Amino acid sequence: MCPRVPTSLWCPLVPTCPLVPTSPWCPLVPTSPPYPHIPLCPRVPADPRPPQLSQRPGPEAPIFLPGDGPWGWALAKLWVRGAHFTLHEAVTHLLQSHFLGETFALATHRLPACHPLYQLLLPHCRFTFHINILAREMLLSPGGIIDQAMAVGREGTLELVARGTAALTYRELCVPDDLEDRGVTDIPNYYYRDDALEIWGAIESLVEGIVALYYPEDSDVAEDHELQDWVGEIFTYAVLGNEKTGFPSKLCSRPELVKFVTMIIFCCSARHAAVNSGQYDYAAWMPNTPGTLRRPPPRRKEEATAELLLGTLPSPDATGALLALLSVVSYEGGEPRPLGSRPQEPFSGAAPRRLLGSFRRRLAAISHRIRQRNAGLALPYPYLDPACVQESVAI
Numbered sequence: 500m501c502p503r504v505p506t507s508l509w510c511p512l513v514p515t516c517p518l519v520p521t522s523p524w525c526p527l528v529p530t531s532p533p534y535p536h537i538p539l540c541p542r543v544p545a546d547p548r549p550p551q552l553s554q555r556p557g558p559e560a561p562i563f564l565p566g567d568g569p570w571g572w573a574l575a576k577l578w579v580r581g582a583h584f585t586l587h588e589a590v591t592h593l594l595q596s597h598f599l600g601e602t603f604a605l606a607t608h609r610l611p612a613c614h615p616l617y618q619l620l621l622p623h624c625r626f627t628f629h630i631n632i633l634a635r636e637m638l639l640s641p642g643g644i645i646d647q648a649m650a651v652g653r654e655g656t657l658e659l660v661a662r663g664t665a666a667l668t669y670r671e672l673c674v675p676d677d678l679e680d681r682g683v684t685d686i687p688n689y690y691y692r693d694d695a696l697e698i699w700g701a702i703e704s705l706v707e708g709i710v711a712l713y714y715p716e717d718s719d720v721a722e723d724h725e726l727q728d729w730v731g732e733i734f735t736y737a738v739l740g741n742e743k744t745g746f747p748s749k750l751c752s753r754p755e756l757v758k759f760v761t762m763i764i765f766c767c768s769a770r771h772a773a774v775n776s777g778q779y780d781y782a783a784w785m786p787n788t789p790g791t792l793r794r795p796p797p798r799r800k801e802e803a804t805a806e807l808l809l810g811t812l813p814s815p816d817a818t819g820a821l822l823a824l825l826s827v828v829s830y831e832g833g834e835p836r837p838l839g840s841r842p843q844e845p846f847s848g849a850a851p852r853r854l855l856g857s858f859r860r861r862l863a864a865i866s867h868r869i870r871q872r873n874a875g876l877a878l879p880y881p882y883l884d885p886a887c888v889q890e891s892v893a894i
């Protein structure tokens with residue numbers, strides 16, 4: 500489960516979903532198992548409302564309530580959790596972390612090695628091509644793990660990635676804007692928000708310092724042709740040149756550059772950690788994240804029985820394939836590179852080194868605060884502890 504509070508529980512496969520504002524009824528809904536999750540829930544952050552389990556309102560699409568008995572409510576939660584998990588994997592994780600991170604890395608690798616953006620961003624590109632090639636070969640290949648464990652399969656996942664790309668906005672990748680747009684700036688006990696804002700602030704301070712060193716005036720940003728080619732390539736390939744996303748196609752001032760680079764570093768490090776690191780913790784209890792369901796949703800409340808619930812749950816094979824995958828990707832293997840570690844120290848000169856030293860001290864203070872908070876929580880939220888946040892999308 501994504502540790503973030505979901506912005507919406509609308510299924511992305513249906514016309515009422517904000518991801519597909521104009522599409523007809525979902526063409527991916529099969530008439531035989533496995534059945535994709537297509538519940539219909541209101542878009543109310545932190546205030547879930549009773550769902551119905553079909554996109555077609557009517558007598559065969561009852562709205563389930565907690566008082567309908569344990570099996571009906573359990574089935575309703577099963578379908579909603581499955582829909583959220585599908586959206587999480589295809590859009591939040593695969594698209595918004597891995598594929599976006601790849602476009603950032605590719606554009607950065609085209610910069611000259613002496614360019615300050617190359618020096619600043621190189622640690623945040625580490626192993627991203629490698630892990631994405633593995634994902635394409637092992638997960639997204641025909642008959643691969645996605646086909647085995649997710650009801651929407653490879654074809655549906657790629658369709659969701661395409662729709663998610665069309666619906667992506669620059670603001671949802673920038674933490675302060677995202678929290679404001681989702682209306683979650685003041686809800687209690689939202690640890691993602693608290694930790695993400697602090698890490699965003701630390702990254703922003705580092706980037707401001709580096710930008711001030713290399714770009715004394717706004718005109719220095721606007722006239723850096725290599726920088727403009729870099730942001731133009733990201734605009735072209737990350738969001739396919741779609742101006743509605745709000746992504747910049749050029750950067751004309753130092754604040755614009757600071758925000759854009761902060762977004763990239765945050766997305767490649769903390770944001771990926773938030774959506775990746777807790778997956779096994781929340782998915783090991785399989786009904787919490789059913790990738791595929793074997794029976795259609797009940798058409799009447801009386802159909803909701805223990806037998807239907809057990810028959811709906813994923814098969815042992817699908818469950819095993821999914822949990823094996825999530826257990827691997829939820830833990831960083833090999834040589835961990837926490838945010839700020841930068842073992843190669845690409846920058847030369849005392850001023851960048853002072854900025855990096857300040858960045859590391861600030862991250863250490865954030866880590867200390869998070870660990871103190873978690874020590875008092877029945878369910879800790881460790882995923883944005885900077886000591887556990889990797890610098891790049893590497894798993």
Ligand SMILES: [Fe+2]
Pocket residue numbers: 592596597771775828894
């Ligand atoms: Fe990942």
